[in-house]
Amino acid sequence: MAEKRTSEPFIEDDDRFSQDTHTARRAPSPEQEARRKRTQQRRRRNSVFQYIAILFMAAFVLLLYTFMMERRQSQQQIDDLKQSASTVQTLQGLMEENVQLKEQAEALQNQIDALQAQLSSSKQERSDLASQLEEEEKVTLAMAWFWQISDASVRGQLKSCREMIADMDAAGLPDCLPKDNPAGDDHLSPYDRYQEIHNRLIK
Numbered sequence: 310m311a312e313k314r315t316s317e318p319f320i321e322d323d324d325r326f327s328q329d330t331h332t333a334r335r336a337p338s339p340e341q342e343a344r345r346k347r348t349q350q351r352r353r354r355n356s357v358f359q360y361i362a363i364l365f366m367a368a369f370v371l372l373l374y375t376f377m378m379e380r381r382q383s384q385q386q387i388d389d390l391k392q393s394a395s396t397v398q399t400l401q402g403l404m405e406e407n408v409q410l411k412e413q414a415e416a417l418q419n420q421i422d423a424l425q426a427q428l429s430s431s432k433q434e435r436s437d438l439a440s441q442l443e444e445e446e447k448v449t450l451a452m453a454w455f456w457q458i459s460d461a462s463v464r465g466q467l468k469s470c471r472e473m474i475a476d477m478d479a480a481g482l483p484d485c486l487p488k489d490n491p492a493g494d495d496h497l498s499p500y501d502r503y504q505e506i507h508n509r510l511i512k
Contacts, residue, residue, distance in 0.1 A: 450482060454473060455503055
């Protein structure tokens with residue numbers, strides 16, 4: 310038997326048509342396109358401004374860091390200069406003190422030389438005085454013996470006179486007798502008188 314085909318009534322698919330209409334793109338209007346372009350330009354400008362701000366901050370930080378480093382180096386150099394100046398002042402003070410010490414040493418050396426010269430002069434004067442005193446003692450002793458010899462000669466004590474002349478010659482005192490006579494030229498000096506007695510008694 311032949312199969313009977315049932316005919317279905319044609320029903321339009323509203324869902325299909327509605328889906329086609331939604332999926333279809335509409336062309337944007339000029340206002341929307343202009344608004345979209347302004348939005349993109351604004352975003353680009355904001356991005357550029359942000360980039361410039363970041364670069365400016367980085368440059369500022371770099372400049373600040375450089376400034377701090379230079380300031381630190383400058384302060385270090387200033388401290389070094391101050392230390393050098395202090396060292397120079399210390400050296401200058403030591404040099405001045407050294408000069409003063411040298412001057413004081415020279416002054417002391419001059420005083421020492423002067424004292425040594427005075428000491429040497431005093432020693433020489435002492436030696437001269439000692440020699441003069443010794444000569445005066447010899448003259449005094451020679452004159453004492455001379456008066457004894459002269460007195461013994463006048464008294465005729467020839468033996469005693471010869472003995473005293475011998476002792477006086479042995480002591481080397483005849484040359485100590487004064488060769489000038491304070492009483493005047495009419496009288497013999499003690500030395501000449503002694504020589505007269507000596508020549509008369511000692512042969």
